[in-house]
Amino acid sequence: MNLLKRYNPQEAEKKWSEYWEKEKLFSFKPGSKMYTIDTPPPTISGTIHIGHAFSYTQTEFIARYKRMKGFSVFYPFGFDDNGLPTEKFVENKRKIKAKEIGREKFIKLCLEETKKAEEEYKKIWKSLGISCDWSLLYSTISEKARTMSQLSFIELYEKGREYRKQAPTIWCPECHTAISQVELEDKEFNSTFNDVLFETEDREKIVISTTRPELIPACVAIMVHPEDKKNKHLIGKKVKVPLMDYSVEVIADSRADPEKGSGIVMTCTFGDQADMEWWKAYNLDLRIIIDKEGKLNEKAGKFKGLSILEARKKILEELKEKNLLKEQRPIKHNVNVHERCGTPIEFLVTKQWFIKYLDLKEDFLKAGEELNWFPSFMKHRFDNWIKGLQWDWCISRQRFYGIPFPVWYCKKCGEIILAQKKDLPVDPLKDSPKKKCKCGSSDFVAEKDVLDTWATSSLTPLINANWKGSSNFDKKIFPMNLRPQAHDIITFWAFNTVVKSLLHTKKVPWKDIMISGWGLDSKGKKMSKSKGNIVTPQEIIEKYSADALRYWASSINLGNDAPFQEKDVQTGQRLITKLWNASKFSLMNLEGFDGKKPKELEVMDKWILHKFNEVTEKMNSHYDVYEYGKAKTALESFFWNDFTDNYLEAIKDRIYNEEKRGKNSKASAQYTLEKILLGTLKGFAPIMPFISEEIFQLYFTKKEKKKSIHISSFPEFDKKLVNKNSFDSGEKAVEIISKVRKFKAEKQLSMKAEIELTLEKETQQKIGKALDDLKAVCNAKITTGEFKIKTI
């Protein structure tokens, strides 16, 4: 036993990590008692920070706890390695543009780079001690995921849930690509509100205020509120669009706010979401004047070729010249921009694939009811999102690196041709349909779009359950016990997974959903490369240890965000040192102990067993509702305050002075020490797996007949250990000890200094046989009388 050595976390963590892998400790074996986890696949975007370590270790605490509770834990790992974030990562890393080097070459590079990045991610996750089964690794671009994602597409098409339609898309003119709503953010701009004069067919001048005069050539209607006294006489009239030679109709719609500007709105295709709703609702003309490069096209007449900002300037000049610009007021307003480049987005109309689901809102809300939410209030976000849904799910993206649609179109008749299920996965650009079209033609056009990555990542429970279409999959794995994830993607990942699961299996995908917060920088701000405030897990692991980092992550209540403070990691490191030292003391004094329970246990021993039993009960009930932080706090406080500060001090006399105190009293201490140390290590094992394994392996492997603490059994509450009398005696003794310590500290005495301690008869009776331990700890002579402490 090498107990004199100081604990070296770097060495030990590497050693145990390799050991666990070699022993295949965490490999999943299906059994009768299973616990299945739908692990979030991190997006491959090149940046890993401490926030990732924060949320992934929280799942990990649960996985390790459940394993020790005897569950066969299904804990796969995955990567979300396609889609725009990955494309951007590869473009930046290789300093290329996807459009410039072409589809095929770009995909090749993406596959290369994601493979490299994944190895890096894997290394970090392993160094964190994440106990997933790496043989279950999945990736959303893998053949299996491509097959299932395409299968999902085909099945939903067959169910009549999918349609393809010309529709407005969010478009970034800077990046020349369609983007999704998730990729938008708000940015405040200084702008001007321009009062422009329009003229009705009967020569009435009306004022319309706009921040986007360049969209005047895209005007397709004018809206006023039906109850607007000032303006309702305009309804149904034709209005000439300034600078243009066409007219539009005035329509009544309650979404026009009479109090805003002049109360009259110009509807363009498209300036914002409201325009789209109006366009849809009134079947308006389509006048798209902005092209994919962000320039005005021929529909803008003489403004063709100008960029958006040039056109704005030019049109305002002309309006001024013609006296059609009544007033300009500076305003500040928020505009949706693309998060990657900060460019205000535009809406273009393109053909897209959709999943129809607005009719299923009630079912989705019901599904939310069926799930157990931890913490419960997170469910509100899910409900709130569903209630606010207004659009079907657009699942097509005009990108290169993603899962292709298994779809061709007949050149002759336009028929949609789907791939055969048995041929999946297919790449329509390389493969061809096996049969001729109904019309007899075999001339096809491949669908070039790729699927939204959420359309695939929403299948993770099905991918992991080896779903094969219809309801054919491993019912032991699906539905899963737990979906762990952070709160920012409740509306995306959690919601989309519920959608797909209901559509394919009519079941909710999990029993429980555990929502974690974010790990933030020390000021409580999100970590990002551009802000330069990233702290990586690697640097913290190197400087301290993975256990200490995990300690920090365990100290936050479920669902809360956590600013990263190095001092919290230091506290974890201190706990590790304390555990090592306390174990060193214990193991040194367990040498020669025969492991047998002595006939009678001493009072202080029964006291600590009782206390640990209480802690055990708490830990179990906290873990069962995913409150790992509370479990850790309970154990930590027991370990530090009761076990090391009081118990270890109390038994020293019995251990060191066997001849004076008797053989039984030493054996009693040893028996208890062994029990409590083992229990404490097990309790800490899910949070700090390395230090607990290190100490376990020094002494307990043979005793427990387990090759690792992580497959030993978690402490359980034991009725037999409840002992109210000994508990009361012990508490009283500890109370007196702390009074004595205070006395000595105030008198500036050494803790070893001898004193005379006067205790009332009643107190002495209450403390009972623990009085001998107390005497030794306090180095006191006991006399009887009114409570008093005196130096000698």
Add this chain to the structure above:
RNA sequence: GGGCUCGUAGUUCAGUGGUUAGAACGCCACGUUUACAACGUGGAGGUCGACGGUUCGAUCCCGUUCGGGCCCACCA
């Protein structure tokens, strides 16, 4: 504007309808004690964001309000 959430010691956070509101870090004093100076013992430090209400009693429950955060909507 809507939903949720947070506001407690210098800092980061626990916590409960009921004596005197806790921990860690930091600070101060003392102590070398055979697990631990990578430490121990003790101490100082709070109007529980503000205002009302319910209650015998509110940091906790209810209402209003102020301030921070997240999500959504708006952004003519």
